[in-house]
Amino acid sequence: MANLIATYFHPAVPISPEHIVFTNGVTSLNAVCALSLTNPGDGILLGQPIYGSFTGDLSVLSGCQLIYTPFHGVDQFSVEAVARYEETLLKAQGETRVAIRALLICNPHNPLGRCYSRETLEALLQFCHKYQIHLISDEVYALSVYDNDDPNSGFVSVLSIDPVPLGVDPALVHVLYGMSKDFAAAGLRLGCLISQNKRFLQAALSLR
Template sequence: MLSYRGHRNVEGLSVPWRFSHTQTYDPETDPTGLISFGLAENRPMRAEIAKYINEKVYTEQGHYFSTPYTEIRPNNPTQVTFTQDSISYRSSAPTAARLPAAAATHLNNILSPDIPIQPEHIVVADSATSLGNMLGYNLAERGEGILVNRPVYGRFELDYGVEAGVEMVYADTATEEAFSPTSVDKYEQALEAARGRGMQIRAVLLVNPHNPVGRCYPVETLKAIARFCQKHSLHLISDEVYASCVFETDDPDAVPFTSILSLHLVGVIDPNLVHVLYGFSKDFASGGLHLGFLVTQNKQLRQACQAILRLHGASQAAVTIGTAILEDRAFVSSFTAKSRKCLASAYRLTTSTLNEQGINYIKGGNAGFFVYIDLSPYLPFKEGLSPREREFVLAQKLVDAGVFLHPGEEHSKDVGWFRLVFSQEEDILKEGFRRLLGALKSSA
């Protein structure tokens, strides 16, 4: 009844622990509900975005979303009207041009590109996830590969694989090594091994700032990887969805964020091979808004994406809201500052708790929503279980205690490492730690 592709995707639904549990905890209505340390969402900042949309985006009659038909819109050029055009199949030309222009201004501000981003360099879609799928589809054939180091965000296997059929090929870098120019040696080894088994590699995928380690790539490492891509005629995809989620820490050695686009790459790599992904899900705590951007100078690639965009286009409602947000530079600045302050506070609470409890984690983080922690001392030993199955047993014990961490999600070479997402309200973070530590102590 189904195609081979359909059958494979259905089988993927039954892979153990492949999908995250949903947070159900609420201190008032569901105090025994599950707390998720697995979903990379900036929960404390969602209220800020919802409040902004309610106050700044208006109905066609000139009224607030939040209190329709009662408050009349003041004369404010930063406010955007939600019109019939916002729910049409296609926006009129003036409306359609506003979001790419606003996105270009925003990205020029936060990425500091060596060559300024123009609106025509941007493809707007319904998410960075969809754009990853589109890149896989347009840059590689089914069964070909994209090279990535590990540990790394585990869902790339789905983003690039479910529809496009492209495989993630892992360079076995140690965590520290992944941020060093010497990591190129491991990329070379992985590339040659793939070719030896008849697989073509079409691109290298970077996550910068990194997920799950929470660090940024040094300039020299970025240049070394770019040279590697040029040497082998590989595309370089830089996923920069956490670009503004960089915060202050007490670590003087923490590396600041550098976009691949900010480097002077003349003589290093053909600019037509360099592509950046960005979206609203992380920097604006708005995963459900579904807005993503691909930035590339490669005109042919942009055309290929446009050819399949009807399957991945952003809704005009999301375009209207996204335009309102990005055109309000004062709001973007204040929102980003508050987000960074919240993340820094949550990071300090998380790392101080881990330090007090003697739980090992990767140091030097200053970006994203997570720390990468080593729970290998707490893995239960049971005869006949594989290392990954031992992770599953621990993960189930944590769920039974009311807290979720995703086992095996980040494809570490070493067993027992988990990504812990700390971007929660402080009281929820503390309650989650209480549950987590209680479960770990009972495992010791």
């Protein structure tokens, strides 16, 4: 898996086996993330629309709340969308006193089929650092992207961005990957969490 990540995700910081924890699919990984990073009642921020099963995968076991961000005409893959996430976070923390612990993005996106640009990912990383929340990037469709004429529309893994020069804590950045989509092997039930955060990896290991 570390070799696959090195070849196709172009990690800015080399990924070795100790940065990877395997579970039985990305579905379970989402539950593991929510159980590890939230307490019951805490919030995880998501864009809208997004893969519908995140709702159950994240909240059923952990008891966390999903806080959806409407974009009201702003392209959710643009840098401008970060201000929408910020509005939603501030509203949740202010009005309803929900502690937001993470932002979950899906890149390439299900159901919209688009990829985030490097510029937007960098802005999202800085947003997460500003509020000290985790960025979880579900990249289960990483290799299922068609070539086209637009050089800016391809897949960029968040792993290919070095968080340190951006002033972002690497311990806040996590990628989910699995075999179900790119290898058409959903029955294999293999998912992996890739992170530089040893405590989070340890927590995931204890839960899987």
